[in-house]
Every structure is written in C-alpha cells, then in structure tokens.
Amino acid sequence: MKLEQLDTPAAIIDIARMQRNIDRMQTHLNALGVTFRPHVKTTKCADVVRAQIAAGARGITVSTLKEAEEFFAAGVADILYAVGMAPAKLPRALALKQNGCDLKIIADNVAAAVAIVEFCKAANDTFEVWLEIDTDGHRSGLTPDDDALVSIGRVLHDGGIEVGGVMTHAGSSYELNDPEALAALAEQERAGCVHAAQRLRDAGIPCRTVSIGSTPTALAARHLEGVTEVRAGVYVLFDLVMANVGVCDSSDIALSVLASVIGHQPGKGWVIVDAGWMAMSRDRGTSKQTRDYGYGLACALDGTPLEGCELVGANQEHGILAVANCDDLAGRFPIGMKLRILPNHACATGAQYPAYHGLSSDGSTVEWPRFHGW
Amino acid sequence: MKLEQLDTPAAIIDIARMQRNIDRMQTHLNALGVTFRPHVKTTKCADVVRAQIAAGARGITVSTLKEAEEFFAAGVADILYAVGMAPAKLPRALALKQNGCDLKIIADNVAAAVAIVEFCKAANDTFEVWLEIDTDGHRSGLTPDDDALVSIGRVLHDGGIEVGGVMTHAGSSYELNDPEALAALAEQERAGCVHAAQRLRDAGIPCRTVSIGSTPTALAARHLEGVTEVRAGVYVLFDLVMANVGVCDSSDIALSVLASVIGHQPGKGWVIVDAGWMAMSRDRGTSKQTRDYGYGLACALDGTPLEGCELVGANQEHGILAVANCDDLAGRFPIGMKLRILPNHACATGAQYPAYHGLSSDGSTVEWPRFHGW
Numbered sequence: 001m002k003l004e005q006l007d008t009p010a011a012i013i014d015i016a017r018m019q020r021n022i023d024r025m026q027t028h029l030n031a032l033g034v035t036f037r038p039h040v041k042t043t044k045c046a047d048v049v050r051a052q053i054a055a056g057a058r059g060i061t062v063s064t065l066k067e068a069e070e071f072f073a074a075g076v077a078d079i080l081y082a083v084g085m086a087p088a089k090l091p092r093a094l095a096l097k098q099n100g101c102d103l104k105i106i107a108d109n110v111a112a113a114v115a116i117v118e119f120c121k122a123a124n125d126t127f128e129v130w131l132e133i134d135t136d137g138h139r140s141g142l143t144p145d146d147d148a149l150v151s152i153g154r155v156l157h158d159g160g161i162e163v164g165g166v167m168t169h170a171g172s173s174y175e176l177n178d179p180e181a182l183a184a185l186a187e188q189e190r191a192g193c194v195h196a197a198q199r200l201r202d203a204g205i206p207c208r209t210v211s212i213g214s215t216p217t218a219l220a221a222r223h224l225e226g227v228t229e230v231r232a233g234v235y236v237l238f239d240l241v242m243a244n245v246g247v248c249d250s251s252d253i254a255l256s257v258l259a260s261v262i263g264h265q266p267g268k269g270w271v272i273v274d275a276g277w278m279a280m281s282r283d284r285g286t287s288k289q290t291r292d293y294g295y296g297l298a299c300a301l302d303g304t305p306l307e308g309c310e311l312v313g314a315n316q317e318h319g320i321l322a323v324a325n326c327d328d329l330a331g332r333f334p335i336g337m338k339l340r341i342l343p344n345h346a347c348a349t350g351a352q353y354p355a356y357h358g359l360s361s362d363g364s365t366v367e368w369p370r371f372h373g374w
Numbered sequence: 375m376k377l378e379q380l381d382t383p384a385a386i387i388d389i390a391r392m393q394r395n396i397d398r399m400q401t402h403l404n405a406l407g408v409t410f411r412p413h414v415k416t417t418k419c420a421d422v423v424r425a426q427i428a429a430g431a432r433g434i435t436v437s438t439l440k441e442a443e444e445f446f447a448a449g450v451a452d453i454l455y456a457v458g459m460a461p462a463k464l465p466r467a468l469a470l471k472q473n474g475c476d477l478k479i480i481a482d483n484v485a486a487a488v489a490i491v492e493f494c495k496a497a498n499d500t501f502e503v504w505l506e507i508d509t510d511g512h513r514s515g516l517t518p519d520d521d522a523l524v525s526i527g528r529v530l531h532d533g534g535i536e537v538g539g540v541m542t543h544a545g546s547s548y549e550l551n552d553p554e555a556l557a558a559l560a561e562q563e564r565a566g567c568v569h570a571a572q573r574l575r576d577a578g579i580p581c582r583t584v585s586i587g588s589t590p591t592a593l594a595a596r597h598l599e600g601v602t603e604v605r606a607g608v609y610v611l612f613d614l615v616m617a618n619v620g621v622c623d624s625s626d627i628a629l630s631v632l633a634s635v636i637g638h639q640p641g642k643g644w645v646i647v648d649a650g651w652m653a654m655s656r657d658r659g660t661s662k663q664t665r666d667y668g669y670g671l672a673c674a675l676d677g678t679p680l681e682g683c684e685l686v687g688a689n690q691e692h693g694i695l696a697v698a699n700c701d702d703l704a705g706r707f708p709i710g711m712k713l714r715i716l717p718n719h720a721c722a723t724g725a726q727y728p729a730y731h732g733l734s735s736d737g738s739t740v741e742w743p744r745f746h747g748w
Contacts, residue, residue, distance in 0.1 A: 007462070008462075009748060063652075083692065084648075086635075086636050086710055087709065088381070088634065092381075108637055109637055111708065139689060140639070171689065262486070263486075277722065282657040283651075283656040313513070318457065320513065335460075336485075354746055372728055374381060
C-alpha cells in the first residue's frame, strides 16, 4: 500500500534512514574493535532486528522476558536480559534456557544472587549472570569500587554460577548536548566498567565480557580499550530527543507518525489532527532540552519538516498542531490532508502501535508487526 | 490466580472499587434525569463495559473506529464516534453502519460536512451526524454562537443527512481543583451546548440530542436542564489526576500496577522496581497539579498507600521509587517484594497492557483482555 493510502494514525519507518543509522553504528563500533549487541526494546520488531543482525550485530539485548521469548522464537539465541532479575521470573527464564536460548541475566545485589544460586541448585541447572555496574548514578547497579561487587561475584561463583561479565548503561547521556561532555561520559562509562571487571578478575572471578553503552555514549566513544561489546537501542530510529542531544540530525529520524487533519481553530492558529497521545505517546522528553518540540515536529508527507509546526497539545486521539504565522490555516492544511510527525522518543511512540509500516523510497509500504505486553 | 502470583508488571482493576465508581456516576446522572453514554476509550475492555451497561448506561462513546468495531462485535450497537471525521475513514464507518451498527459521527467544519454529504450521495446511504461544540476553548468544535454552526447544520440537513444532535466536552475541567469552579464549568458546558442546539432548532434543523460531559463536570453538575445525555470515561477507574481535581479520593482509584522490587540504591533512598514508563505510561499529568506524584504513588499489596513512596523516575522497564525517611530500604522493601502503584492517568496506563487483571475481595484475579491499535 502507498503511504498516502494508509489509515491514520500509523507509525512509519523510513527504511533508507533506518539502514543508514544501522550502518553508521555498526561501522563505528567495528572501527573501535568491539562487537555490537543492539537493544531491541526500541522496536520489538523482527523485521528491524533482522536488518541489525544482517549488518553485523552479535546477539541482542532485551528489557523483558517476552522480548527474549519472541526473538528466540524468531531465531536469535544470544540474548542479554538487561533488567535486574526478579526471583519470581527465574522459572520463565530457565524455560527459555532449557529450550536452547543462550540467555544471560543480570544482578546487582546479594539477595538476587543468593536467589539465583538457590534456584539453580533446586533446578539442577545454571545461568550465566552478568553484574550490573553503575557508572553515572542515574539508576541501578553497583559502583565500580563497591565492596559488594566482589562479594556478589563470589556468592555466584562459589555457588556454581558463571559470572560471565559486567554491564553498564550511562543513561544520563540523554541529559547532555555537548560533544566533549558526551565523550567524557563515554570514557567514564568505559573506564568504570573495565575497572569493575578487573576487580572481579583480581579476586579470582573470571569476567569475560565487558558490556557498555547508550546511543549517545556509543556514538561519542573515541576508544574502547578493555570493552568487549557495546549496547544501544534508539540509534536505529533516532528521535527529537537524540537530535537535541546532538548525535543525529532531524533528517536521520526514521520514525514518524502519519496523521490526518480533522479540524481547525483559526483564531488560535491550531490545526487539529488525529494523532494525540495514543499515537505519539505521552513522552515529553524534549521539554527540558534546548528545543522543546511539544509532542512532535510536523513534516510534509514527503518527510520535509514544517518549521514552526509543532504538536503543542495532545489528548487521547486529538493532537493540536500550532502553526506560526499562517493566515490561511484551512487552505494550507485542508481537512483530510496527511502529515508526518517526528516523535520525541522513538521507543515510547513505537510502543503505542501493533505494527510499523516500512516505507521504501518509491512510496510503497510494508507492514512490520511489533509485539506488546510482558 | 491470586494477586501475589501474577507476573509483574501487571495492570490490576479492583472490581469492588470499579463497581462503586460505576454506581456513583449512574446514580448521579439518573437523579439529574439524563442518560449516560460512557466513553470506553479508558479501558477498551468488554468486561468493564458490560458492567457499565448492566448499571444502566445507554450506548457508548468511542475514540477510534477500531473501538466501534470491537464493541459492535461484542454486542453494543448504539455508538458515538467522538472524534472529528476524517473523510478517508468514511468507508470504514459505513461498513459498520451497513452491518447494523447505530454509529453516529461528528463534524465541526464545512469541509467535513461537504465530504460526508458527497460520500453519502455516492454510496446511496446516510449517516447520523452530530455537531461538535466548543464550550471551553480547550480543543475542537464550534463555539455556540459561531455563524458556521447553522451553516454546517444546513449543509448536512439540505444534503439529506440527519443532524442528530450536538456534543461537547469541557476537557479543561482537568485543570481545576475547586468544587465551585467545577460546578461553574459544568454549567458553562451545559448552557453552551443547549444554546447551540436551540440555534439549530431555531434555524429549522432538528437536533434531538444534547450530549455533554467530562468526568469532573459530570460529577460537579447540579442540574442538566436541556441536556439529554452525559459522557464520561475515566470515572470508571479514576486516577491520581482525578484525585487532585478533587472528584475522587485515592481510595476510589480502581487501577494499580503490580510491580516487583528488583534493586536498591540505599545512599539515594531509592528502591528500583520493574515498572517503568512502559508499565505506567509516560503520563505526568500530576506535574502541574497541587500534588505531583511523579509517575505514581506506591501502595502495599493490599492497596494501602505508602505515603512518601512515589515513583520519581521511570525508564522503559525500571521505575525509581523514592522512599522518604527509611534507613533500612532492603529490609522494608526486600528483593522480590510486590507493590501496587496508583497511576497518574488510568487511560494512558491501561493502554500499555494487553489485559487487565480484575481483582476480587478474596484476592483472586481474572484476566480481562483489552485491545490495542486503531
């Protein structure tokens, strides 16, 4: 089906842009001598992940066991579940492993490590566990110098569990917008995670993998000595938050929401579209950045940004597009006209849809299902 | 399955609270002498809608044609599609009507009215159309005194289309928190919509239905003279935004997210849970209200709010619960402990899930599917 024939709202992936984003990251990481394990939580879409793997990715990162199950069923075996293990989820993780999935799980505390050891003893099986390191203070993990790092490693190692690596995610990179600051955080992420790995090895606990990454730090890294692999997710589509961070241009953003004009409020300079927060998500990630795009930046059907046309309001199925300096709103944006809206946050926007529509340069589209839930 | 056995995150509906909310709204509107057409966009769940209809609701309101299709298939025929009609959606709407659905559509501009007339002529069929009235300036619709109101009514009427009514939604009520201000807005919503209907009738255009409503104005209305029906959606579950508006107590909130503790950052007073923005939505609706709950208010498994325990941060699958004044985080919130988190916005949080789990007073749960997409 042609782009302009699709029902609205619809989530559109510009395939050429996506492929360019994939190639850029893979080439960059190849040059830095590390492997790449993309985070598939961004798209939850087998068609996208196939393109990432075809370009050279080795294994994937997931944020839920549902993602692990879906992608294992789709043929991907090397999977890192990168959210701290809740003990009650161990049976579901073990079922994957017993079906042949090379699933790695993570932990950052003694209680979880003990639960994993006891579960494995009872099940007469094992897991490969990576320890989560906190290199920027934004969320989870053990700081590289935390005494508990070695003691947790020892609980696992002595309990017969393979400590396969350490991993970190410098998510505070999303708050930066300066290349030097990004490079400095990338180095902090690298050095902290390498140091944590070394402390484990010095304590006699093997630690093969050193896994780091976020889209901004991955792209800003100048060397990755001691690192074995990088993870990143949103780079595959990019979004307005990433454009504000400075790691892409708006012309790199591969995801947009196709919407129809359904009304006007000429006195206010508003065009009403059928893309509200259900279509865009409630993400307001640009609200604290240099440029606030509201709920998104409108583009013409061909993808050209319409400067000064931003989605300033969103109810469930209504978006309010504010248009600057236009005295003929209904003429410029007639009822039924289709627009494309670039999102703040590709992960959150994609999650609102049962499928993407992959758009080729000839204007044809193909449906790419994505899954939903846990 | 018992509540504590469910995988996390999960969306829980306390059935007794939901039934109390349903009965409260229906009793209030019965006393005011109007019928009630609940907005099912809040839950998109047949089990919830059955309870609304059993209590006395007459017909439903939907925000997408997918909702109309799903609920028509589930046995509900009287449906108002309350988003301005995009002409390209007319064939899909007509298919519903031709299958026996009593679907009403809305318009607020001449171009849409002309498109509906021309489409119906070509299809040799018709629609019942309601005109959308803007009574508070927050979004779409014609102001009650707009000259275009009568001219659009005439385009439809003279084109053989039944103008079945007028409808308005005073969505700016979400920004209030004072009972007198809510009552005043409810009266403004009523009076404006009744006036618009009278103008149409005075011009010789029949206008049977006068439909108004939002959860806050519906509950605040003191009389509804001239109104025939009320619409409201979120009242069925309520949420923290509505508690701040003052139309419910936190003990009325029927939706919560079941989450597990997966980590701690004791130095920061943080408990990490497996409910991030994918589980809660990105809605920050309380951020500009009297009390900002972050991404939600934590409760014990039995639903008792844990005052001072709010979800201050959310990544995709990680929530950061800040706990005030606790020097034994890991003791009070052990790894694997299950909590329930009240959401800012029930419509947005529910949309993240393929199903709710209806919770009975004995702790047992039943799965209630909800649908997704357009």
